[in-house]
Amino acid sequence: MTRLDVSTLRDQVGQEVAVSGWLEVTQERINQFADATGDRQWIHVDTERAAAESPFKITIAHGFLTLSLVSALLRDAVEFTGLRMAINYGMNRLRFVAPVPAGSRVRARFTPASVDDEKGSIQVTWRVTVERERSDKPVLVAEWLVRYYPR
Known part of the structure; x- marks a missing residue:
C-alpha cells in the first residue's frame, strides 16, 4: 500500500x-449486487442459462458492479494522509471495455490526470484502468473525479 498526501499529487500528474x-469477483458478489440494484438480468445471475446461451459461457459481472469496486480498489492501493473526508464528484469517459466473468480477479491502476483547488477541497481527476487477471485488455477505463477535504 502506498501512503500519499493528496497535496503531493500535483507533482505526480501523469x-x-x-x-x-x-480482488475476486465471485458469483455471490454478483448476486448481491443484482439484489441491491434490481438488475437480475440472466447474464449476471442464471449460471445454467449463461452456460448454455451466453457467448461467454459463464455469468458476467454487471458493468456498474465493476465500477463500484473502484473505491475499494483505491482504498486497497492508497492510504491518504491528512484528510477529513473524500467524496465522489463524478465520472468522465467511462467505458466498460470487456466483460468480467464470475470468478475473475480484477485490480486497478490509478494515475492522477489533474489536481485542482476547488472550494476548500482538492479535486483529483484519476485516470483509472481496471484489468482482469490473465487478460491483456482492460475491463474498465474512466476518469474519476474525487474531492478530498484536508483536515
Whole structure:
C-alpha cells in the first residue's frame, strides 16, 4: 500500500501512483449486487442459462458492479494522509471495455490526470484502468473525479 498526501499529487500528474491488489469477483458478489440494484438480468445471475446461451459461457459481472469496486480498489492501493473526508464528484469517459466473468480477479491502476483547488477541497481527476487477471485488455477505463477535504 502506498501512503500519499493528496497535496503531493500535483507533482505526480501523469504518473501512475498506485496499483491495487487483486480482488475476486465471485458469483455471490454478483448476486448481491443484482439484489441491491434490481438488475437480475440472466447474464449476471442464471449460471445454467449463461452456460448454455451466453457467448461467454459463464455469468458476467454487471458493468456498474465493476465500477463500484473502484473505491475499494483505491482504498486497497492508497492510504491518504491528512484528510477529513473524500467524496465522489463524478465520472468522465467511462467505458466498460470487456466483460468480467464470475470468478475473475480484477485490480486497478490509478494515475492522477489533474489536481485542482476547488472550494476548500482538492479535486483529483484519476485516470483509472481496471484489468482482469490473465487478460491483456482492460475491463474498465474512466476518469474519476474525487474531492478530498484536508483536515
